[in-house]
Amino acid sequence: MITTINALTPTYSGRCSVMLNDIDDFVVVRNALLMLCAFYMDPNEAADTMLHLWYSARLRPATIRLLQSKIKPAIDDVCRKIAKKYPTRSSGTIMTKTIEYEGTKLKLRLRKSHWKNLEQILRFDLEPEKAHLQRDNAMKNDIHLDLRHAFWLRQKSTRRVADAHFMETGILAPFSEDVQQYTVPNS
Numbered sequence: 001m002i003t004t005i006n007a008l009t010p011t012y013s014g015r016c017s018v019m020l021n022d023i024d025d026f027v028v029v030r031n032a033l034l035m036l037c038a039f040y041m042d043p044n045e046a047a048d049t050m051l052h053l054w055y056s057a058r059l060r061p062a063t064i065r066l067l068q069s070k071i072k073p074a075i076d077d078v079c080r081k082i083a084k085k086y087p088t089r090s091s092g093t094i095m096t097k098t099i100e101y102e103g104t105k106l107k108l109r110l111r112k113s114h115w116k117n118l119e120q121i122l123r124f125d126l127e128p129e130k131a132h133l134q135r136d137n138a139m140k141n142d143i144h145l146d147l148r149h150a151f152w153l154r155q156k157s158t159r160r161v162a163d164a165h166f167m168e169t170g171i172l173a174p175f176s177e178d179v180q181q182y183t184v185p186n187s
Contacts, residue, residue: 001031002050005038029117030054032108033071039099039106040070057135057170058182064124072122074099079119082112091116121187131185139167 001018008016020031033053037046045066052059078097086093091113098107110118148167152160166172171179 001035002038005035025111025114025117028110029114029121032110032114033118033121035106035108036071036074037067039104040074040101041066051172052182053186055172056182057131057186059124059184059186060181061184064184067122068124075115075118075122078115082115086112124184124187126185126187128183128185135170139170 001020004016004018018035020028020035022028022031030053034050037050037053040046041049049063049066052063074097078095082089082095086095089112091111093112094109095112095115096107096109097115098105100106152163155163162175165175169179171177171182173179173182
């Protein structure tokens with residue numbers, strides 16, 4: 001999806017259809033969120049936001065404000081309309097929303113549950129301590145230690161250092177970047 005969107009020239013005025021389909025609902029929702037970032041944000045803002053949404057365990061407060069001011073209102077509107085018009089429909093029902101922004105239209109067809117998941121993600125209301133504990137349990141447990149070491153063994157030493165830095169901080173950022181500003185758990 002990202003490659004397709006990036007390949008479009010700034011002067012492209014045709015129609016582009018992208019089918020997002022994955023067995024994992026979370027991946028579908030994340031891809032939809034990335035598409036909304038590309039749709040609503042300045043390209044530089046979108047690139048940074050999309051990178052950290054996908055890879056980083058925590059986000060900067062400025063990124064959260066950007067997402068909540070540019071994307072959350074549209075998602076909240078869709079969820080309100082779904083709740084009002086279709087309260088008894090199952091969570092698997094496909095709901096379509098066409099969003100127009102600066103002369104461009106984006107039509108999203110997602111399950112009712114996907115819209116609710118988008119709404120939940122954009123709240124960014126995970127407790128920092130709980131999120132930190134969950135990440136530590138997933139990333140630093142001894143169960144997968146042998147697998148991590150075997151993976152690192154096959155890499156160049158520079159790559160091992162970069163991966164270790166990412167594992168430690170949970171932020172995809174250059175070594176010189178201060179990661180202390182990334183304080184909000186990424187849902």
